[in-house]
Amino acid sequence: MSMRDFSQDHRWLSINTATVRKSRGVDLPLPDIIEACARRGIRAISPWRDQVAAAGLDAISKLVKTHGLELSGYCRGGMFTAVDDTGLKAAHADNRRAVDEACELGARCLVLVVGALPGALAGQAAHKDIALSRNQVSDGIGALLDYAGSCGMPLAIEPLHPMYAADRACINTMEQALDVCDELDPTQSEALGVALDVYHCWWDPKLQQQIARAGKARLLAFHVCDWLTPTTDLLNDRGMMGDGVIDIPRIRGWVEAQGFAGYSEVEIFSTGNWWQRDAGDVLNTCIARHKSAV
Amino acid sequence: MSMRDFSQDHRWLSINTATVRKSRGVDLPLPDIIEACARRGIRAISPWRDQVAAAGLDAISKLVKTHGLELSGYCRGGMFTAVDDTGLKAAHADNRRAVDEACELGARCLVLVVGALPGALAGQAAHKDIALSRNQVSDGIGALLDYAGSCGMPLAIEPLHPMYAADRACINTMEQALDVCDELDPTQSEALGVALDVYHCWWDPKLQQQIARAGKARLLAFHVCDWLTPTTDLLNDRGMMGDGVIDIPRIRGWVEAQGFAGYSEVEIFSTGNWWQRDAGDVLNTCIARHKSAV
Numbered sequence: 385m386s387m388r389d390f391s392q393d394h395r396w397l398s399i400n401t402a403t404v405r406k407s408r409g410v411d412l413p414l415p416d417i418i419e420a421c422a423r424r425g426i427r428a429i430s431p432w433r434d435q436v437a438a439a440g441l442d443a444i445s446k447l448v449k450t451h452g453l454e455l456s457g458y459c460r461g462g463m464f465t466a467v468d469d470t471g472l473k474a475a476h477a478d479n480r481r482a483v484d485e486a487c488e489l490g491a492r493c494l495v496l497v498v499g500a501l502p503g504a505l506a507g508q509a510a511h512k513d514i515a516l517s518r519n520q521v522s523d524g525i526g527a528l529l530d531y532a533g534s535c536g537m538p539l540a541i542e543p544l545h546p547m548y549a550a551d552r553a554c555i556n557t558m559e560q561a562l563d564v565c566d567e568l569d570p571t572q573s574e575a576l577g578v579a580l581d582v583y584h585c586w587w588d589p590k591l592q593q594q595i596a597r598a599g600k601a602r603l604l605a606f607h608v609c610d611w612l613t614p615t616t617d618l619l620n621d622r623g624m625m626g627d628g629v630i631d632i633p634r635i636r637g638w639v640e641a642q643g644f645a646g647y648s649e650v651e652i653f654s655t656g657n658w659w660q661r662d663a664g665d666v667l668n669t670c671i672a673r674h675k676s677a678v
Numbered sequence: 679m680s681m682r683d684f685s686q687d688h689r690w691l692s693i694n695t696a697t698v699r700k701s702r703g704v705d706l707p708l709p710d711i712i713e714a715c716a717r718r719g720i721r722a723i724s725p726w727r728d729q730v731a732a733a734g735l736d737a738i739s740k741l742v743k744t745h746g747l748e749l750s751g752y753c754r755g756g757m758f759t760a761v762d763d764t765g766l767k768a769a770h771a772d773n774r775r776a777v778d779e780a781c782e783l784g785a786r787c788l789v790l791v792v793g794a795l796p797g798a799l800a801g802q803a804a805h806k807d808i809a810l811s812r813n814q815v816s817d818g819i820g821a822l823l824d825y826a827g828s829c830g831m832p833l834a835i836e837p838l839h840p841m842y843a844a845d846r847a848c849i850n851t852m853e854q855a856l857d858v859c860d861e862l863d864p865t866q867s868e869a870l871g872v873a874l875d876v877y878h879c880w881w882d883p884k885l886q887q888q889i890a891r892a893g894k895a896r897l898l899a900f901h902v903c904d905w906l907t908p909t910t911d912l913l914n915d916r917g918m919m920g921d922g923v924i925d926i927p928r929i930r931g932w933v934e935a936q937g938f939a940g941y942s943e944v945e946i947f948s949t950g951n952w953w954q955r956d957a958g959d960v961l962n963t964c965i966a967r968h969k970s971a972v
Contacts, residue, residue: 501923504907512925518883547841549881550907550923560883587843589812589854613798613844615912629795629844631806 407663464524600643626677701957758818894937920971
């Protein structure tokens with residue numbers, strides 16, 4: 385199977401709205417982001433819950449339909465770990481709301497950033513037992529899977545780069561994510577799969593093998609940006625496609641060889657560079673790099 | 679097998695000399711580091727080549743013998759990747775010199791930080807083909823293994839955290855390192871193994887399994903420090919044992935269950951904190967934390 389040709393148009397470009405969360409350093413409301421995407425013929429977005437909440441779910445739902453936009457994903461559910469039952473129940477309730485919102489918006493999947501050591505994101509981990517966190521994550525996804533299945537919303541586990549294992553996600557490789565999928569969804573019902581972000585997984589010597597293991601049924605989303613050398617911040621120094629060291633076309637080839645035919649979603653967190661630029665210019669650059677570097 | 683009791687003394691503490699490379703922000707010469715360690719009854723160090731070169735190999739060799747110090751390792755060989763044969767040959771020649779120095783100093787092993795995309799460490803990768811780099815690394819280790827074997831110096835591949843895959847080391851997990859060991863040294867001759875640093879490997883869901891796979895024959899070195907939340911710099915923000923989220927005793931337990939009975943080597947790079955303190959205070963803290971948090 386040959387790869388799709390992205391060089392002529394941006395039919396398969398999706399914009400994760402965090403990429404233009406700020407324009408010239410100032411917060412950009414989601415309706416403005418949607419309008420800016422629609423004006424450029426961008427066909428899909430992946431919005432964040434806080435941006436949706438700020439503008440109102442109903443308003444965003446209507447705006448998305450007005451412009452005929454697809455949602456390559458919805459960001460995000462997860463954060464399943466906690467120090468006690470109260471925390472676990474609160475996480476579960478919040479994740480059900482995220483599923484509801486994703487259904488209302490017609491998203492392709494709900495992306496799951498699964499959580500890690502409770503408290504670590506705030507600077508003080510409650511414990512050091514990452515195995516316990518991993519068990520809580522499996523339990524949490526399992527419980528959510530029943531709920532999401534009842535309204536037909538696929539769940540996409542996003543393995544995060546190991547540098548986030550302490551504070552954001554204790555699922556850190558495709559192999560580990562697929563082990564969870566196989567445990568919770570042994571029939572490959574397409575209710576559970578992975579969101580593969582090249583930023584998190586490009587380094588993995590088993591990446592090609594695990595993409596093949598995932599197959600079309602488990603590959604629910606494909607995210608792109610680039611790894612810069614040097615990287616000056618663990619969270620917010622992602623690069624534009626083509627500016628770093630990731631061989632994105634090679635990885636896209638592996639994904640498409642499995643039959644993946646969805647969007648390439650651009651997700652860039654960049655305090656010092658892209659968030660300082662004009663959002664329109666950033667979108668234009670995303671379109672250009674989608675053609676030349678993805 | 680129960681773990682060794684570290685709580686009573688620091689018999690099995692080794693100091694990687696990068697930990698006290700600076701005292702109050704000023705470079706500390708290796709002879710001063712050695713004297714400071716010896717005064718505190720520290721029995722082993724692991725020095726860096728640049729520190730040895732600055733003081734002179736003969737002088738350091740004599741000083742080490744005078745104090746009866748052991749070397750838990752020698753830092754470091756590696757950087758096997760290059761853009762052409764000239765570069766590959768230069769790397770090989772430099773690695774042979776590193777083996778010679780390690781032999782002269784009586785090190786337990788030569789630690790290998792294997793290299794990654796050539797040019798990336800200087801900010802501009804010459805290519806994006808990490809598979810090519812990995813092949814060059816295997817070839818480089820294979821060639822060096824013959825030379826090191828002739829003088830009996832074990833080579834210890836150090837898998838580095840995946841956040842260094844672009845610029846420092848394209849071997850990033852224990853599994854991957856052990857795959858290389860099995861390929862190049864199928865008889866487990868003890869000429870080739872791994873240096874396990876908890877900082878690089880703590881997040882890995884397969885860590886316990888791969889430590890068991892390594893076994894005593896492949897476990898040549900054990901390095902400790904801690905992962906801070908937040909981590910503010912990709913290279914130089916390592917924490918003192920006990921200040922972060924790594925369950926160090928659990929990992930040491932896995933290592934010792936395989937029969938490892940060597941040193942716990944403290945290796946901390948810390949521009950903003952530990953390198954700003956008095957080196958004597960840092961060594962005192964290493965001794966205390968070796969007892970309480972390792």
